[in-house]
Amino acid sequence: MSLSSSVDSGGAGAHAGRAVSGGARAARPRVRLRGSFAGNELATMFGRARNRALLGALAAIPVALGLAVRLTTRHHDGGGFIGQVSNNGLFLVFSALTITLPIFLPLAIGVVAGDALSGEAGQGTLRYLLVAPVGRNRLLAVKGGALAVFCLVASFTVALSAFVVGLVLFPIGQVTLLSGESISFGAALVKAVLITALVAASLLGLAAVGLFVSTLTDTAVAAMAVTVGVTILSGILQSIPQLSAIQPWLFTDQWISFADVLRDPVYTPNIVHNLLIQALYVAVFGSAAWARFTSRDVLS
Amino acid sequence: MSPVTGTAATGPAQGAVAGARAAVTGPAAAAETATAGTAAPETAATGAGGSSRGDAAIATYGLSKRYRGGQLAVDGLDLAVPPGAVFGFLGPNGSGKTTTIRMLMALIGPSAGRVELFGEPIPRAANRVLPRVGALIEGPAHYPYLTGAQNLARYDAADRSADPRTRTARVGEALERVGLSNASRKKAKAYSLGMKQRLGLAAALLQPRDLLVLDEPTNGLDPQGMREIRSLIKSLAADGTTVFLSSHLLDEIEQVCTHAAVMSRGRLVTQGTVAQLGAGLRARLVVTTPDTAAAETVLSTVLKTASAGGDGAGDGGEGAGAQVQVEGDRVSCDADGLEPDAVCAALVGAGVRVFGFAVQRPSLEDAFVALTGEGFDVAQ
Numbered sequence: 001m002s003l004s005s006s007v008d009s010g011g012a013g014a015h016a017g018r019a020v021s022g023g024a025r026a027a028r029p030r031v032r033l034r035g036s037f038a039g040n041e042l043a044t045m046f047g048r049a050r051n052r053a054l055l056g057a058l059a060a061i062p063v064a065l066g067l068a069v070r071l072t073t074r075h076h077d078g079g080g081f082i083g084q085v086s087n088n089g090l091f092l093v094f095s096a097l098t099i100t101l102p103i104f105l106p107l108a109i110g111v112v113a114g115d116a117l118s119g120e121a122g123q124g125t126l127r128y129l130l131v132a133p134v135g136r137n138r139l140l141a142v143k144g145g146a147l148a149v150f151c152l153v154a155s156f157t158v159a160l161s162a163f164v165v166g167l168v169l170f171p172i173g174q175v176t177l178l179s180g181e182s183i184s185f186g187a188a189l190v191k192a193v194l195i196t197a198l199v200a201a202s203l204l205g206l207a208a209v210g211l212f213v214s215t216l217t218d219t220a221v222a223a224m225a226v227t228v229g230v231t232i233l234s235g236i237l238q239s240i241p242q243l244s245a246i247q248p249w250l251f252t253d254q255w256i257s258f259a260d261v262l263r264d265p266v267y268t269p270n271i272v273h274n275l276l277i278q279a280l281y282v283a284v285f286g287s288a289a290w291a292r293f294t295s296r297d298v299l300s
Numbered sequence: 301m302s303p304v305t306g307t308a309a310t311g312p313a314q315g316a317v318a319g320a321r322a323a324v325t326g327p328a329a330a331a332e333t334a335t336a337g338t339a340a341p342e343t344a345a346t347g348a349g350g351s352s353r354g355d356a357a358i359a360t361y362g363l364s365k366r367y368r369g370g371q372l373a374v375d376g377l378d379l380a381v382p383p384g385a386v387f388g389f390l391g392p393n394g395s396g397k398t399t400t401i402r403m404l405m406a407l408i409g410p411s412a413g414r415v416e417l418f419g420e421p422i423p424r425a426a427n428r429v430l431p432r433v434g435a436l437i438e439g440p441a442h443y444p445y446l447t448g449a450q451n452l453a454r455y456d457a458a459d460r461s462a463d464p465r466t467r468t469a470r471v472g473e474a475l476e477r478v479g480l481s482n483a484s485r486k487k488a489k490a491y492s493l494g495m496k497q498r499l500g501l502a503a504a505l506l507q508p509r510d511l512l513v514l515d516e517p518t519n520g521l522d523p524q525g526m527r528e529i530r531s532l533i534k535s536l537a538a539d540g541t542t543v544f545l546s547s548h549l550l551d552e553i554e555q556v557c558t559h560a561a562v563m564s565r566g567r568l569v570t571q572g573t574v575a576q577l578g579a580g581l582r583a584r585l586v587v588t589t590p591d592t593a594a595a596e597t598v599l600s601t602v603l604k605t606a607s608a609g610g611d612g613a614g615d616g617g618e619g620a621g622a623q624v625q626v627e628g629d630r631v632s633c634d635a636d637g638l639e640p641d642a643v644c645a646a647l648v649g650a651g652v653r654v655f656g657f658a659v660q661r662p663s664l665e666d667a668f669v670a671l672t673g674e675g676f677d678v679a680q
Contacts, residue, residue, distance in 0.1 A: 040457040048445055124441025128503060131405045131437070132458035133430035157670045257374075297408035 015294075024269070035136065037209060041146045054108045055157050061104060062096035062162035068173070070169045088164025089173055090185065092260070093192045095200050096162035096283040097155070103256055105154055106231040107201050112150050112209025114223035116143045117293065121186040135138040136294045140211075144286065147207040155200040159192065179263040191261050198258040201249070205251035205281030207232060218300040250279050309548055321436045355419065357383045357511050357542040358404060362413035365399050373399040375566040377413070381461055381544055383510075386537045388553030388574070389546040390668065396547045398438050400563070401515050404544075405435055417511065431461040433594070434509040438502025438519055439478030444489035448499050455503045460541050462507060474502040479528065493520035501529065511542045518552060548665045562668060569671050577667045585635040587647060588656030595631040595652045599624045602646055606637045 069085045071094075075084055081098055084091040117140075120126035129139060133214035175188035183191075209237070217223050234252040237243050247253055252272030260267040335588040358381035365374040391397050392617045402408045405416055406423035415422040417429045442451045452471040456462045462470075475484045478498040483491065491499060497520045504512055517533070518526040533556050537543050547553055553560055554574065558658035570577065589595045603624070624633045640659050647654055 037457045037460075040454050042452060044446065045441065050445075050666050080395070124439070125443060127402075127405075127407055127437055128441055128455055129433075129458045130407060131430055131435045132455050133406075134458035135427050135460070138460075138554070209424070295409075297402075300409065 009145055014254035016054060037138070038142045038145060041142050042149060042296070045146050045150060051112060051150075055154060057101060058104060058108060058154055058157045060156060061100055061159040062092060062165050065099065066092050066162070066169050071243055072180060075167065082245040084176075085166070086170060088175055089168075089172045090163070090188050090192060092166035092170065093159050093162040094195065094259070096158050097258070098256070100158050101199055101202065102235065102252075105158070105199070105203060107204050107228055108154050109147075109151060109232065110210055111224045113147050113207045114225070114227040115213050115220045116211050117214040118217050118223040121219040123299070126208055126300060127298055130298060140290055140293050144208075144211055144289075147211060148204060151203040151207055152197070152200040155278035156202070159196040159199075164191070164241050172175050177262050177264050178259065180269070181264050183264070192293055193223035195258045195261050198261065198271065198274070201254050202258070205278040205285075208282040208285035208289070212285040212292070215289050215296065240289055249277065249280075253277060287299075309368075312315075318660055322436060331504075333427060333595050336656045353446070354471070355383065356416070357381045357385070357418060358387075358544060359416045359419075360400075360404075360413060361416075363400070363403060363415060364409050364412040365403060365408065366411040374403070374410075377566075379568065379571065380562060381542060383418075383542050384537075384540055384558045386533065386543045386545065386557045388555055388560035389544060389563065390548070390550065390560055391546075392548060396514060396566040401435075401437055401513055401544075405437065407428070407437070412647070427460075431459055431507065432510040433513060434504030434506070434512040435515075436500045437503050437513070437515050437656060438567035439516070439519060440495065440496045440503075442488040442491075442499060443624070445487060445489055447485050447626070448475060448491070448495075448502075449484040450497060452503055452506060456506050459507070470506055474505045475499075477505055478502045478530070494525050497521055498525070501532070503535075509541055511544065512536060515546045516548070517545065518547075518549070528645040530665055550668065554664045556583075560664070562671060571593055583635040583662060584632050584660045585638060585640065585643065585657070586630055586632040586658045587652075587654060588630050589647075589651045589652050589654055590629060592626050592629060592631050592674060594650055595647060596624050597624055598647050598650045598652060599631060599633045602638060602643050603633055629655070 016299065055268040065082075066085070097177060109148055117126065120129065130136065134142075142150045172185055174182045174184060175191075176182050206227070208228055210223070213230075213259050214220075214223045234250045238247055238250055238252055254270050254277060257270035257274045261270055302352070315400060359376050360379040363374060363379070364372065366372050372541075373447040377396075377400060379400070389397055389400070399408070403410050404417065404422065406426035409423065417433065420429045422429065442448075443454065449471050452474060453467055454465050456471065457464070472481070472484070475481050478501050479503060480495060482500050483495060487498065488499065501514075501517060503516070512533075514533070518529050521529060528662065533543055533545065537556075537558075543551070543556075545557060559572065559575050560574050560577055562569040562577070579661070583601075587595050587599070624631060640657070644654065644657050647657075
């Protein structure tokens with residue numbers, strides 16, 4: 001028998017139910033702040049030492065990158081973003097995101113997403129959340145939402161750290177775009193924020209995969225490993241020419257599309273493709289996670 | 301489930317509870333239903349009316365769970381926990397207690413049968429009913445990196461019916477109640493096993509509850525802690541909270557419970573009031589003496605007079621219970637209908653040197669052995 005029937009239709013139903021069943025404890029207050037559990041989830045997520053360490057490591061990468069550039073290339077521009085950093089500190093933001101997106105950001109997301117439900121199950125707290133009762137749908141929604149916030153925070157941690165390091169170590173000024181034009185520092189800053197948001201969005205597909213894997217096991221480490229492994233696998237598949245048919249459907253396929261923001265006008269097709277892929281992964285793996293989580297026996 | 305053993309096990313049990321509700325400690329009902337525990341299908345008629353247990357705090361109907369390995373963990377369970385009861389859920393390890401509790405709390409779905417809490421179907425109405433239920437399931441579980449108070453605040457936030465404005469106060473009260481106020485700012489990973497157990501109990505007490513489901517609540521506690529928890533349970537029950545207490549400790553059940561059910565190999569062996577469970581067994585009179593032969597003679601004489609003089613109240617006393625048993629220096633017989641002071645005087649009058657003299661009430665353990673025909677610690 002499936003437990004999917006335990007799905008709560010929403011606050012209104014719960015209210016009505018309580019009014020009927022209140023009985024002996026009718027005096028209990030009815031007021032509830034929407035999202036208070038979501039707030040608790042975020043506080044727990046960002047208060048946890050491990051997650052702070054992950055964000056700290058992400059923040060350290062632009063520092064190392066900035067120092068390396070400062071100490072080696074004194075002047076003249078090489079190729080790519082990194083070559084531009086010594087001319088304009090803002091390029092450290094683009095360089096840092098380019099470097100962290102394939103490995104470090106997926107690693108951090110993989111750890112947090114893989115741990116989302118399997119970690120609760122492994123330490124036994126899942127059963128107590130469920131009997132509280134948190135409601136399975138609500139728990140899954142809150143976990144998914146918190147993961148999206150983590151993607152955003154992780155990306156902005158890298159960007160902000162890079163921005164500060166860039167300001168300190170390098171000159172700033174007008175930014176020359178990939179398409180040749182120069183734009184003001186302010187306009188470039190807006191583009192930097194947009195790029196960071198796109199990087200965060202690029203991670204959503206992976207977060208959904210991680211959340212799904214997290215519903216499959218009670219062993220958090222296994223879920224983390226699988227999630228990170230999926231990213232590596234996707235990268236490998238990307239590099240095999242014979243697989244060109246499936247490559248447009250890999251969630252890593254258009255990760256670098258954010259660079260198209262640095263054109264004038266912004267070249268959108270790849271960016272849109274990327275967002276579509278991410279939305280598709282969120283829909284497919286989010287549904288799979290929901291189907292699995294609302295019907296599974298919680299034995300941990 | 302097989303029809304023969306099925307009716308034998310569950311039928312009388314329903315009868316027992318029906319009897320209990322009709323007359324809480326009616327001696328006639330108690331005696332009848334307790335003997336029915338072994339085999340007396342006719343009493344099942346009272347309970348066999350079927351699905352009229354809507355007023356029960358917990359009711360299960362033919363509840364079964366088969367795990368994916370094919371193992372039948374719970375088999376056709378018909379449980380009825382009357383509101384306000386302290387209900388002991390007994391059984392050896394592996395008898396299906398925790399699986400049952402997980403089904404009660406909508407953590408796992410039954411393979412067959414159904415569960416009702418306060419007349420509402422589980423898991424369908426789980427989000428509506430579970431705020432009224434506090435639970436400790438298979439030991440406590442916490443976020444090791446959060447403090448005790450933070451742990452409770454998180455569980456409280458998970459419950460949509462909990463008022464966030466009173467959260468801090470309620471968390472404080474719950475910690476106070478289990479004696480953890482001084483450790484509330486310590487991280488849970490620094491807690492001892494007993495403190496973790498207390499924190500788990502505190503989580504169950506965050507709100508006033510109508511039902512507490514406690515799975516082995518005194519695990520890991522020292523004797524002092526066990527006593528505290530038992531008195532806590534008693535005070536909660538005195539406030540009208542129904543307590544469902546699973547345990548493999550028979551004295552624990554005997555000390556705090558008004559009702560009990562016994563599980564064995566996934567089946568319900570019996571359920572009823574604790575008094576009923578013991579009522580099938582008679583108290584025994586035990587004499588410790590070196591003069592065993594003389595004592596035996598005296599006791600036999602006393603028994604004969606008692607059964608002759610007693611107006612049939614000793615129902616069939618001549619048969620099974622009437623013999624005097626001698627084991628080493630202990631001579632014992634059924635204490636029913638005997639006046640201990642008179643017996644003692646008779647023994648002394650006959651020149652028997654009495655080293656020890658006692659009337660032993662039957663324990664739940666005796667009841668358990670009598671009901672299942674097996675020792676309590678049977679490995680499954």
